[in-house]
Amino acid sequence: MEIILANPRGFCAGVNMAIDCLDEAIRMFGSEIYVYHEIVHNKYVVERFTKQGVTFVNDVSEVPEGSILLYSAHGVSPEIRNQSRERKLQTIDATCPLVTKVHLEAIRYARGGYHILLIGHEGHDEVIGTMGEAPESITLVETPEEVAELPFGPDDKLAYLTQTTLSVTEAGAVIDALVERYPHIESPPKGDICYATTNRQDAISQLAPQADLVLVLGSQNSSNSRRLKEIGEAVGKPSYLIDTASELRPEWFEGINTVLISAGASAPEVVVEEVVDHLVKTFNATMREEVIREEHVHFPLPKELRRLQVTN
CATH class of the missing domain: 3.40.1010.20 (4-hydroxy-3-methylbut-2-enyl diphosphate reductase, catalytic domain)
Incomplete structure (x- = not known):
């Protein structure tokens, strides 16, 4: 064989950064750290950190007030950030910069009066976080067939964004359907797929x-x-x-x-x-x-790690 x-x-660089971020946080502050959702979607990685004493939560209310909470690589919505502030949590943002890019694009398009068609999978952490940036201005589209059911007219201001982890072919089929129905739809200067x-x-x-x-x-x-x-x-x-x-x-x-x-x-x-x-x-x-291709991308650790070290 x-x-x-x-x-x-x-x-990838985003996963490396998020895992290094949690490793460094444990080194600096001990393992009594909370992570909102899985740090990355991998059973082996999550179990490794759980064995070290890290607690993964699905709701901010599960985190004791004043504790350290790390946001996963998939990003979070403004609502989660607000809940963290209300509980006086010390937060570390390990969101992948490429996911942050999509969040910023969503904010920019929403402020510009566009309705955003987000191509992605319902329930995925990244999609939930992105939609939370402008919930009244974003509609999720999963398949080309759903494009035909959209309620928007040819003169509506529309833009599309994509979940970063989609299949290029899968996203391309939805994009083609959107462009065919809405020829003037806007898109970011650079594609969102990682x-x-x-x-x-x-x-x-x-x-x-x-x-x-x-x-x-x-x-x-x-x-x-x-x-x-x-x-x-x-x-x-x-x-x-x-x-x-x-x-x-x-x-x-x-x-x-x-x-x-x-x-x-x-x-x-x-x-x-x-x-x-x-x-x-x-x-x-x-x-x-x-x-097939060499990769040399690297993302630095978030600055709030060092700021937290000073305040603690």
Whole structure:
């Protein structure tokens, strides 16, 4: 058996920043820290921090007054920030800068009198946070079919934004439908889909035809990881999304000669290594790494970490 290891894969700059931010906060203040929602959508990462004593919450009311609360990489709405102030919480914002970019675009378009059509998945943390910036001015659109049902006229001021972790093809289909129905719809100067999301999708698209099977490391609630699995399936390959090597099934590998392995932007490299080691030991697999694109993006830690250190 041969393993093709896709590169780029795994942590993006935003995820690296958020995880480094929480690691640094623990180093500076101890593990009695709260995080609003999962720091990133990955079971392995969340469990690692939970074992260290970090508490993940789904409601600000769960955080004791005066405590340290870290906002996850997916961002939060102004309402959550207001609730944090009311509880006198010391907050650290680990929102990915690319998500912040979408929030700022939403604010700008709303102030300009536009109604925003946000392309994304209902219930996703990032979508909830973005819509919270201007709830009266944003309508969520998930599919091209929904575009035909929109109540807006040809003269309405419209703009579209996208969730950063969508499939490029998926978002493109909705954008095409929007532009066809509303030719004058506005869009941001630069697309919203994350560079890392695009790169990992391109790697799967280019390498999957060489493989008999696609394995994607990532959690089921990770939007970008699910898109990678779907791309493998679209190429016609059996594709599986797993958190760890323990989820591998022997029957998946019957008659399989080549396995493509990638990882979503929130999946750590250690879980990739576990899967590779398992295949090497079980099937005497060999490995080659295919670099589709190099990445050199880095985001600095939020400044409020240092400010909190001074005040504490």
